[in-house]
Amino acid sequence: MIEVKDLHKAFDGSPVLKGISTVFEKGKTNLIIGQSGSGKTVFMKCLLGLIIPDSGTICYEGQIYSQLTPEQQRDLRQEMGMVFQGSALFDSMTVEGNVMFPLEMFARQSRSEMQDRVEFVLRRVNLADAHKKYPAEISGGMQKRVAIARAIVMNPKYLFCDEPNSGLDPRTAILIDNLIQEITREYNITTVINTHDMNSVMEIGEKIVFLKDGIKEWEGTNRDIFRTDNEAVSNFVYSSELFKKVRQMYLEERD
Template sequence: MIELQNIKKGFGDKEILKGVSAVMESGKVNLIIGASGSGKTVMMKCIVGLIKVDSGAIRYDNQDFTAMDDREKKEIRQQIGMLFQGSALFDSMTVEQNVMFPLEMFGTGTLKEKKKRVEECLERVQLKDAAKKFPAEISGGMKKRVGIARAIVLNPRYLFCDEPNSGLDPQTSLLIDQLIKELTVEYNITTVINTHDMNTVMESGDHIVYMYQGQKQWEGSNKDIVFSKDQKLNDFIFASEFLREAKEMRQLDMFKDKNWRDQLGKPGNQ
């Protein structure tokens, strides 16, 4: 897991993160959501070490990442997979070569072993037949899947995704969400996703952190969010009349589930 302990970050006289604490759990899809300017992007950059926090601690499985030297941080970073918003593939490389890139940089083993690992990852994202194609020859959804294959090729313990559904049609977005969810559970990865996609929130959000003006405003699951009384959260998630009606329908469906009703009635779930 990844634990944030009262992290703060500012630029000049502007305070961006105002003492955020949260736990990103392993084997679950952890979402960071919030409006533009809420601090979610800065928070993700702090977690992976692209930005240094002003105070507080970030712990990877109880190891204080913020207190590590460069060598120790490199060891943690080798356990991290990244899926970038625009896929960030190398145009001059084939799909196979793009997925091979992290293995060439950090991997060990023979060329034959590396190629076998690349083939396994491409097969897992159903792109084995596209191995020799260049990024310009495949669709946006396929590029995202190549990005996922590259992100998991080193068997990461942590996976970070920045707007994984950006620029994709709704059907392809669902497929990407499902794939990330399956890989998270299959490999027991701590997955952290920065997203605006409400379908991702409602379908994949095992654990959600809602950021508002640099602070953690709300924390819970996609089931909790349906019954949340936090007005700022509801205004953000269920902004349109259509989404408000969808929320009411989801509430009715969930109330039919006795196990969920019993859970909702427990202390602390009011």
């Protein structure tokens, strides 16, 4: 679990985060949504320890990040897995080499133990036959699965995903969403996803935090979002006719 209390951050005197408080729950897919410029990226970078907030606290399983020693902060960051927007794979490394990289950098295991772990996570993301391929030789969806395998190879407590469906076709995006949700539940990870994808919101939004102009405007589940009377949320989520129809069908069924 990650608990955020009254988080503030400004750059050159301009506030970006304006007192955000929320809880990201373990074993659930927690989504951060909002328009460009709402503060989503800065918020996630604060959660990752890449940006230091001006005030407020971020608490990981009872540990307040700002009160930890540099060594403790480093150890905590090693418990975080990250899936980047563009996958961020090393082109010169094979799939196996990309997934092995965090283990070689940080793990205290024998080579055979690391090899076993790599093979396990590649099987988990359905890439058992892709070990020796290079990123340029596989599809965008497969690259994303490699990125997920690399993010979980260290068995993290926290998984962060920045626009994991960026550049993917709708069918592949659904597969990636389902994979992330399955892994979150299977390993009881606290997963935080930064997304613009409304399909992701509807499908796997077990906890949704909607930011607007650096403020937490709304939070709830993907079921709650159908019923909300918050105008800012409705204008953002139901900007397309398709989602307006889906919402109307849901409300009619409830009646």
